[in-house]
Amino acid sequence: AIEEEMLEIxxxxxFDDIASLKGAKELxxxxxxxxxxxxxxxxxxxxxxxxxxLFGPPGTGKTLLARAVASMSDIxxxxxxxxxxxxxxxxxxxxxxxxxxxxxxxxxxxxxxxDEVDAQVSxxxxxxxxxxSRRFKSELLSQMDGIASGDASSGKNVIVLAxxxxxxxxxxxxxxxxxxxxxxxxxDEDARTEMFKIYLKSLVLDEGVDVRELAGRTxxxxxxxxxxxxxxxxxxxMRRVILNKTPEQIRQMKxxxxxxxxxxxxxxx
Ligand code: ATP
Numbered sequence: 001a002i003e004e005e006m007l008e009i010x011x012x013x014x015f016d017d018i019a020s021l022k023g024a025k026e027l028x029x030x031x032x033x034x035x036x037x038x039x040x041x042x043x044x045x046x047x048x049x050x051x052x053x054l055f056g057p058p059g060t061g062k063t064l065l066a067r068a069v070a071s072m073s074d075i076x077x078x079x080x081x082x083x084x085x086x087x088x089x090x091x092x093x094x095x096x097x098x099x100x101x102x103x104x105x106x107x108x109x110x111x112x113x114x115d116e117v118d119a120q121v122s123x124x125x126x127x128x129x130x131x132x133s134r135r136f137k138s139e140l141l142s143q144m145d146g147i148a149s150g151d152a153s154s155g156k157n158v159i160v161l162a163x164x165x166x167x168x169x170x171x172x173x174x175x176x177x178x179x180x181x182x183x184x185x186x187x188d189e190d191a192r193t194e195m196f197k198i199y200l201k202s203l204v205l206d207e208g209v210d211v212r213e214l215a216g217r218t219x220x221x222x223x224x225x226x227x228x229x230x231x232x233x234x235x236x237x238m239r240r241v242i243l244n245k246t247p248e249q250i251r252q253m254k255x256x257x258x259x260x261x262x263x264x265x266x267x268x269x
Contacts, residue, residue, distance in 0.1 A: 012071035013064065013067055013068050013071055014068055014071070014072060015065075015068050015072070017064075017068065017198070018061055018064050018065060018068060019061075019187065019191050019194035019195040019198055019223065020187055020188075020190065020191030020194055020195075021061060021065065021184065021191070024054070024065060024182050024183075024184055025065070027180075027182050028052070028065060028069050028182065031048075031049050031052045031159075031180045031182070032052055032069050032111065032159050032161060033069060033072065033075070035048030035049075035157060035159065036048075036075050036108075036109035036110075036111070036157050036159060037074075037075075037109065039109075039157045048157065048159065049159070049179045049180040050144055050145075050147045050159070050160065050177055050179060051144060051159070051160040051161075051162065051174075051177045051178035051179055051180070052159060052160070052161050052162070052178065052179075052180045052181075052182065053117070053162050053163070053164065053167065053170075053175070053178035053180070053181045053182070054066065054161070054162070054163045054164075054182050054184055055163070055164050055165070055167045055181060055182070055183060055184065056165070056183050056184035056185055056186075057165060057184075057185075057186055057222060058165050058222060058224065059222035059223055059224025059225060060184045060185065060186060060187070060222050060223055060224075061184060061223050062163035062184050063115055063163060064223075065184070066111075066113050066115070066161055066163065069111065069161070070111055070113070074109075075109050075110060075111055076104070076107040076108070076109070076110035076111070077110070077111050077113060078100060078103065078104055078110060078111065078112045078113060079113050079115070080100065080112060080113060080114050080115075080120070081115060093132055093133070093135075093136040094132070094135040094136050094138075094139045097136055097139040097140050097143060098139060098143070100112065100143075101143040101146065101147075101158070104158045105158055108157055108158055109157050109158070110157075110158050110159075111158075111159055111160075111161050112158060112159070112160045112161070113160075113161050113162070114160065114161070114162040114163070115162075115163050116163060116164060116165070117162035117163065117164050117170055117174070117178075118164045118165070118166045118167070118169035118170045121137055121140060121170060121171045121174040122169055122170070122171060123169060123170075123171055123172065137171060137174070140174070141173050141174065141177065144160060144174075144177045145177075147159075147160070160177075160178070162178055167181070186220065186221075186222055187221070187222070187223060187226075189212075189215045189216060189219075190215075191223075192214070192215035192218055192221065192226060193211050193212055193214075193215040195223055195226045195227070196211040196214050196215060196226060196230065197211055199226065199227055199230035199231075200230055200233075200264075203230075203233070203234055203264050204260065204261055204262065204263050204264065205263060205264050206263040206264060207263075209264070233264050234264070236262065236264050237259045237260075237262035237264075238259075240262060241253065241258070241259065241262055242259075
């Protein structure tokens, strides 16, 4: 059961589905993909990082990047959501952690992924920290040390990949083991333009819609914010055209393609 829960095969996504973040993609290739695929190259001073941390503001594509790394190559991806690690296996998370690393080594090359690692491995000694989570943490730290001392050239490499919005809340010992840190920033104007193109490509836009202008007007938006905006805009045909129509009329309109051709005047009103 643990195996099914953790070893997930998601809809494959690639780096091309993720706007911009060129530097982060290169670093991820260098820090995760290549050491797992050609371990013999990563020896000596080039020894692979035992842990990689993606950090930055919420909604900027950290989880997406991790999923893309996993689905691009022949690497097994163990997704350790905090729900799986804590609630269901409460009291057994220490054992689970051991099994997890055993499985990861068995299926290697593999990635053990902790999304929002600050929630799972928070600073030591915080109020209300349970004995169980303390034990989980110690087990995790020692397992990570085990990775580092493994034989890199055996091809049985395992890398821990984690994300956080609050790196300062991650347990210090864990943070130290997440040796390679990659900052994922909010998108700049070019990146926002690219995102609008990705998310609006299936919609019929009003002639006046200019993705550059949209990007200019959405400074400070994250990728997740832009996606929400586009989703909201995609509902416009429903708002404009469907109002006061009967269900039968609506079905007819859909059949005749009238809904799909409503032009969307994004941000112009
Ligand atoms: P959090 O820290 O809140 O978990 P995150 O950085 O992990 O956020 P994701 O979950 O990867 O963010 O992104 C949220 C959604 O925002 C994604 O599903 C995606 O739709 C969109 N998104 C974010 N960044 C990008 C990007 N660079 N290109 C395309 N879509 C993006």
